[in-house]
Amino acid sequence: MTLASPAAVPRDDEEAAAQKSGTSPLVSHARPFIAFEKVSVRFGKGDKKVQALSETSLSVREGDFVALVGPSGCGKSTLLKLVGDLLKPSTGHVFVGGRELGATPIRIGMAYQNPTLLPWLSIRDNVMLPLKIVPPFRSAFRAKRKGEFRDRADALLAQVGLAGFGDKYPWQLSGGMMQRANLCRALVHEPDLLLLDEPFGALDQFTREELWQIMQELWMAKKTTVLLVTHDLREAAFLANRICVMSARPGRILDDSTVAFARPRTIDMTYEPDFVALNQQLRSLIVEARGGTGIVQAGGH
Numbered sequence: 001m002t003l004a005s006p007a008a009v010p011r012d013d014e015e016a017a018a019q020k021s022g023t024s025p026l027v028s029h030a031r032p033f034i035a036f037e038k039v040s041v042r043f044g045k046g047d048k049k050v051q052a053l054s055e056t057s058l059s060v061r062e063g064d065f066v067a068l069v070g071p072s073g074c075g076k077s078t079l080l081k082l083v084g085d086l087l088k089p090s091t092g093h094v095f096v097g098g099r100e101l102g103a104t105p106i107r108i109g110m111a112y113q114n115p116t117l118l119p120w121l122s123i124r125d126n127v128m129l130p131l132k133i134v135p136p137f138r139s140a141f142r143a144k145r146k147g148e149f150r151d152r153a154d155a156l157l158a159q160v161g162l163a164g165f166g167d168k169y170p171w172q173l174s175g176g177m178m179q180r181a182n183l184c185r186a187l188v189h190e191p192d193l194l195l196l197d198e199p200f201g202a203l204d205q206f207t208r209e210e211l212w213q214i215m216q217e218l219w220m221a222k223k224t225t226v227l228l229v230t231h232d233l234r235e236a237a238f239l240a241n242r243i244c245v246m247s248a249r250p251g252r253i254l255d256d257s258t259v260a261f262a263r264p265r266t267i268d269m270t271y272e273p274d275f276v277a278l279n280q281q282l283r284s285l286i287v288e289a290r291g292g293t294g295i296v297q298a299g300g301h
């Protein structure tokens with residue numbers, strides 16, 4: 001099934017329309033940046049066996065912003081871990097940047113629900129951490145070119161509204177401020193790919209909405225390829241160019257649609273009829289995926 005709202009049209013249709021009208025599409029349509037070929041994931045053996053992901057194929061183009069939504073326990077985080085090379089598929093192949101994982105490392109930035117900032121480091125030093133670890137930056141870092149990196153970290157902190165907070169420690173910041181710093185840390189090494197697993201899930205609605213806008217600005221400036229796992233359908237429709245709806249476990253992609261709202265999107269737009277209709281359609285797909293009830297199925301976590 002494909003989302004029928006005028007805001008959510010099948011990708012190929014949107015591309016064809018964009019090409020026909022001569023308007024530039026929302027995203028660059030280069031070769032696939034991420035490709036899943038018949039990937040499945042099984043955890044454990046015998047009685048303890050859990051089929052987390054059934055055979056799944058997926059292709060994501062460079063610069064795309066893709067949201068993964070679906071019932072709890074359907075394998076969204078598992079899919080993210082596969083892309084991040086934190087997990088090997090039981091069958092099939094995962095390609096990132098045109099190469100099978102394991103062959104050539106690509107730069108990945110990650111942010112999860114819990115900001116996991118190191119409490120003994122200042123905010124600036126937390127943000128600079130990937131530069132200490134990730135090539136090619138780490139050699140420059142060791143060569144004591146730390147000053148350049150300080151400027152880079154401070155510029156990012158300013159972009160997310162944390163100018164002047166570089167010398168503070170995580171405990172001196174609110175939850176929303178920590179998550180802003182966490183996003184800076186995920187982006188400071190200019191990753192080719194950003195993996196976000198419910199990064200705004202623990203925040204109050206207003207802080208979350210502020211961070212959606214910051215996230216959108218950051219994405220619009222760099223067009224980093226993003227995979228976002230979220231339970232918040234408004235968030236998915238606000239941020240992503242494309243929404244993949246997954247089935248209940250063992251997960252597979254049930255629906256894959258483009259979100260064509262113009263950017264920059266505003267919070268007010270999320271209350272407009274097209275946007276609300278899209279949310280309702282996504283919700284119905286997920287309710288259906290859960291077995292048509294509002295009740296969480298056993299086996300999710």
Ligand SMILES: Nc1ncnc2c1ncn2[C@@H]1O[C@H](COP(=O)(O)OP(=O)(O)OP(=O)(O)O)[C@@H](O)[C@H]1O
Nearest residue numbers: 043050052071072073074075076077078299300301
């Ligand atoms: N290391 C593991 N060992 C065994 N089972 C696992 C492991 N990791 C995940 N699972 C199981 O695989 C299934 C998919 O988990 P995953 O975390 O990907 O789901 P999810 O869609 O992200 O869920 P949620 O939305 O609730 O965060 C779940 O049933 C989970 O319990």
